Amino acid sequence: xxxxxxxxxxxxxxxxxxxxxxxxxxxxxxxxxxxxxxxxxxxxxxxxxxxxxxxxxxxxxxxxxxxxxxxxxxxxxxxxxxxxxxxxxxxxxxxxxxxxxxxxxxxxxxxxxxxxxxxxxxxxxxxxxxxxxxxxxxxxxxxxxxxxxxxxxxxxxxxxxxxxxxxxxxxxxxxxxxxxxxxxxxxxxxxxxxxxxxxxxxxxxxxxxxxxxxxxxxxxxxxxxxxxxxxxxxxxxxxxxxxxxxxxxxxxxxxxxxxxxxxxxxxxx
Numbered sequence: 001x002x003x004x005x006x007x008x009x010x011x012x013x014x015x016x017x018x019x020x021x022x023x024x025x026x027x028x029x030x031x032x033x034x035x036x037x038x039x040x041x042x043x044x045x046x047x048x049x050x051x052x053x054x055x056x057x058x059x060x061x062x063x064x065x066x067x068x069x070x071x072x073x074x075x076x077x078x079x080x081x082x083x084x085x086x087x088x089x090x091x092x093x094x095x096x097x098x099x100x101x102x103x104x105x106x107x108x109x110x111x112x113x114x115x116x117x118x119x120x121x122x123x124x125x126x127x128x129x130x131x132x133x134x135x136x137x138x139x140x141x142x143x144x145x146x147x148x149x150x151x152x153x154x155x156x157x158x159x160x161x162x163x164x165x166x167x168x169x170x171x172x173x174x175x176x177x178x179x180x181x182x183x184x185x186x187x188x189x190x191x192x193x194x195x196x197x198x199x200x201x202x203x204x205x206x207x208x209x210x211x212x213x214x215x216x217x218x219x220x221x222x223x224x225x226x227x228x229x230x231x232x233x234x235x236x237x238x239x240x241x242x243x244x245x246x247x248x249x250x251x252x253x254x255x256x257x258x259x260x261x262x263x264x265x266x267x268x269x
Contacts (some may be wrong), residue, residue: 006202017051020174026053028063030092033083034243036194036250048243065194067092067106069237072198076109078207104188108198111181115210118162125165137168145171147221148178155182157192158220196221197234202233206241 012020016038024030026049038045053068070088074081092102128135141149145167153159155178167174184195199217203210218231 007173010049013042017048023049024052026056028056029086029087031070033247036072036248036254040250040253045247048246050099052240052243055233058229058233060227061197062232063095064097065197066090067095068101068190068194069197069201071102072105072109072201073205073238073241075106076112076202076205076208078112079205079241080204083247084244097196099188100228104184104190105198107184107188108195109202112202112208115213117166118212121162121165121169135169137165139168141168145197151173152178152182157185157223158216159194160216161192191224193221193224193226196224196226197230200231200234201238204238206239 012035019042020030020034020038023034023045023231028189034045037048055061061069067088071085071092073079074085074088090104125135125137149159149163152163163174166177173218184190185192188195190198200214200221202208203214203217223230
């Protein structure tokens with residue numbers, strides 16, 4: 001007699017039902033992709049539930065901030081995890097987050113493309129020096145460049161020397177970037193500290209790990225009153241990205257398993 005895979009997998013034991021309920025209490029949601037993991041490996045599911053539940057039990061960040069961080073790390077271009085994004089947008093709406101606030105997160109996260117320049121400019125300048133090309137970087141800033149620097153500082157609240165050479169080499173592009181990156185700072189409603197938490201999350205994400213940006217935004221967050229406990233909680237939330245191995249992998253495993261030849265009952269221990 002063949003064993004029906006689907007029915008065997010998704011019949012939860014009393015212990016598994018308790019784990020599911022505990023997950024819902026800690027995380028405030030459930031999605032069907034957890035069913036497969038819970039039935040295939042309840043011990044691993046339990047371990048993950050305890051791991052991912054720490055920031056929810058500690059509660060240094062408001063639930064609203066947590067959901068915005070989840071949205072940020074799922075939507076960032078180095079990850080683009082649509083399944084998780086949909087879940088956390090749904091969660092966000094349930095706790096009163098607005099479409100404008102989610103759009104503000106999108107705007108903040110979109111500037112990650114500028115790491116092309118923060119990483120690329122030093123390499124370009126080294127190449128130019130080796131080629132003996134003088135870019136005039138020792139020349140003092142002219143009035144226009146000084147005004148652009150002041151506009152950036154006014155809008156973003158900081159300056160870093162990484163921007164100096166871009167400003168000197170291409171003020172037109174720098175001006176466009178200032179206007180682009182300043183929209184959520186000029187028109188948005190999220191507190192500056194929360195904005196910095198978003199930047200910290202996408203820089204610390206497993207799919208990015210951009211240390212220079214992480215250091216800048218930690219300093220900025222601390223200036224805006226963030227505590228070490230809050231930043232640690234941002235890290236804890238962001239570290240759950242690793243579990244997407246299972247949220248993507250387990251459904252595929254089950255789908256392929258359903259196509260595999262049924263195992264006769266006599267081969268089961």
